[in-house]
Amino acid sequence: MSTPTPKRPDPYLGKVISAFEGGIVTRVIDHPYDSNRVFAYEVTFHLRHPRVAAVAAQKPPLHFHPYQEEYVEVLEGRLAVEVEGVEHVLGPSDGEFTLQPWCNHRLYSPVTDVRGQAKEYDDAWDGEKTVFLLSGQDTDEMFRLDTVFFENWYAYQDRIVVNGDRINPIQVMNMFDAGGSYLSLPTWVPFSRTLARGLGIVVGRWIGGLLGYQPFFEEWTTDWDLACRKMEMSMFHKRFANREGPREDKVPLLYTA
Known part of the structure; x- marks a missing residue:
């Protein structure tokens, strides 16, 4: 426990x-x-x-x-x-x-x-x-x-629904993993939950992090210090934990390919 x-x-x-x-x-x-x-x-x-x-x-x-x-x-x-x-x-x-x-x-x-x-x-x-x-x-x-997590997830959904951006599965898996969440696989898949969690970590966190996907964005986050501390827990995300310089009013770069 x-x-x-x-x-x-x-x-x-x-x-x-x-x-x-x-x-x-x-x-x-x-x-x-x-x-x-x-x-x-x-x-x-x-x-x-x-x-x-x-x-x-x-x-x-x-x-x-x-x-x-x-x-x-x-x-x-x-x-x-x-x-x-x-x-x-x-x-x-x-x-x-x-x-x-x-x-x-x-x-x-x-x-x-x-x-x-x-x-x-x-x-x-x-x-x-x-x-x-x-x-x-x-x-x-x-x-x-x-x-x-919810603050960034809502903002990302806004980009999809309001701005018409395409859903990027790696971005979704990257954000979900950082929120302790994983996309479900069909229940007929053997060990579906274990496999889904593994895919979320490998594809979302490891591969996504290497490709430049990040789970939290300063422009969307009120408690940026906490977001940085969370990202610093992963070697694949810690490079995004940038506390330097003033916050800028800019739109986050999201990978849509």
Whole structure:
């Protein structure tokens, strides 16, 4: 059992992270009843926002976290949580839902036609938005789910959805590995989770790092010192941990080939 890292002042507390031109809004909070969570967010999906509606039918990639439990609690509306191929549609009455380490999962809105599907619910939910708490277990792993990871991952998704950039699998694997996350392989593949984690490390961290891919970008990161300390833990990333000079307002260079 890993030992939780010592608590430090959280520079993210109260920060609002907006993605998809305001379609998804994440507010960093103290967890309301468990202060030992390494992160806690109040996430709002504005389901009728054009950017959210445009991707509503596209599910995010299946993935897993070897080191941490992740927790989801719906406050308003509905949220779909797919675990090992089984979809659970959660509402406010369902309480907190726990995602165990190593389970293949993804989160998404169950509503693709909000005007049509909202009528199916009997609690006066109008289908306008879904609000939920997302939080995670603490761990002494430096490559883990935390706000440094989510801040950069949201910004990268913005580049894809808003700017129309192509998804780069190596960039995704590089960022996911640094967030203690790995893209799932089909379950029929022998030792699929072990193989997926190995691919994430070898392709994302080792090969990606050698090719110049980095998991965190100063222009996207509030706690750049923590991001540098995380990257310094890997010989493949430490060259990106540059604390020198003033921060510049520039767009990160992402490899798209």
